[in-house]
Amino acid sequence: MEKDLDKVVDEIMATPQINGCIVADHQGLCLAAKGTAHVDSAGIIVALSEQACKIQPNLKPPTICLETDKKLCLVQRHGTITGAIFKLKP
Numbered sequence: 001m002e003k004d005l006d007k008v009v010d011e012i013m014a015t016p017q018i019n020g021c022i023v024a025d026h027q028g029l030c031l032a033a034k035g036t037a038h039v040d041s042a043g044i045i046v047a048l049s050e051q052a053c054k055i056q057p058n059l060k061p062p063t064i065c066l067e068t069d070k071k072l073c074l075v076q077r078h079g080t081i082t083g084a085i086f087k088l089k090p
Contacts, residue, residue: 005023005032006032009021009032010034012085013035017087017089018085018086018087019087019088020035020036020085021033021083022034022039022041022045022084023082023083024081024082024083025046025080025081025082026046026081028042028043028045030042035086036086037084041084045075046077048064049075050077052064052075061077061078070089071088072087072089073085073087
């Protein structure tokens with residue numbers, strides 16, 4: 001599984017404008033992190049996703065977009081895995 005996850009993360013990192021990627025399990029344990037994504041942010045990303053899911057609990061988990069002047073952070077939960085992609089604005 002580790003090799004498959006690393007392959008997916010490498011593919012994401014090869015995308016233009018992407019400068020970081022992190023994947024965590026439902027407990028906030030970092031499974032993979034590359035680029036500007038820091039391992040310590042895994043728990044925060046999972047907690048943020050869990051809170052967003054409470055807004056409309058009967059729907060699929062929302063995609064969260066955190067935005068600054070120069071960067072975007074997209075957070076998505078799928079089952080027990082949560083991922084975040086850090087992207088430079090075009």
